[in-house]
Amino acid sequence: MTAAQKAVPALLRRLQHTTLILLGSALLGIIVMFAWARVTVPAEPESLVALDSDDSVIVSRGDWISFRPRDIDPAVGMIFYPGEKAEPAAYGPILHRLATDGFFVVLAPMPLNVALFAPNTARRVMDDYPAIRKWVLAGHGIGGMAAAIFASRHPEDLSGLILWAAYPTLISDLSGAPWPVLSIAGSLDVISTPNKLAATRTRLPEATRYLEIPGADHWGFGNFSSIRSTATIPRDQQQLQAIEATEALLSEFDRDHGAP
Incomplete structure (x- = not known):
């Protein structure tokens, strides 16, 4: 047997060993991803009540969760992107309240509860509600970051942007946005953190309206359980x-006719 022939079995063993390592690593990665995908920031059970219709609001559940005021044919709507790993139902109470006050709101659930995986979801929502003439996009946390990405890419599709505990990423320069930002x-x-928000102000228009709520934290914008506040x-x-400031911006548009 030549030296080359003797080397073949050793080479095959090394290849087999490497293949097993790669397969094991891939399997571990899949397990970790599956476990991560199952982790969510849960909504309080009581918040589920806000996903039901009542005397003031019609709630519809499908691909989206919409909150439509009764007896109003709105031409202005707000699309909302949930925060990082957050169960969408946690925002039911605060969005239901906006609808009770006369504003049409669409809550957009996200793949694996991460809005950055689908920042263009707003486009699909808009296509499903062609009667709405003006849209304001809003988001909480990472949902706000994703909203800023869509807004920077498609400014012509929006009439405003609202960020709850969020700021634009490096790829989202909104300094020249033609519409109001809150x-x-x-x-x-x-x-x-306040420092992170301050460091990203140059990516927002000079006329951006800022509200820092004293004593408020990140998760208080929704109704979450198992959160250390x-x-x-x-x-x-x-x-x-948050509701009062959001409604102040939305009120700049005629709810029935969509005009500023």
Whole structure:
């Protein structure tokens, strides 16, 4: 047997060993991804009530969850992107309240509950509601980042942008945006911190409206369970201030006719 022939079995063993390592790594990666995909920030069970229709709001559930005020034929709508790994139902109470006050809102669930995987979801929502003439896009946390990505790519499709505890990423320069931008954040947010928001202001228009809610945290914009809050104010108070600021921007458009 020649030296070359003797080397073949050793080479095959090394290839087999390498293949097993690669397969094992791939399998481990799949297991980790599956486990990560199952992790969510859960909604409070009580928040599910807000996903039902009542005397003031018609709630429809399909690909999207829409909140339509009764007795109003709206021409202006707000699309909402949930936060990172957040169960969409957690935003039911605050979005239902917006609809109770007369605003049409569409909550857009995301793949694996991560809006960055589908920043262009707003386009599909718009296609499903052709009667809406003007759209404002909003998002919480990573949902706000994804909203900013869509807004920077398709400014002609929007009439405004609302960021809850969120800021634009490096690929989202909105400094020249032709429509109003509202940024609402908590002073005690340890995820979208005040410093992070301040560092990204150059990516937003000079006329951006900022509201920092004293004592508010990151997760108080939704009704979440199993969250360690850093807030020093009640969640209801944080949400009320967010609602009032959001409605102030939406009110600049005629709800029935879509005109500024």
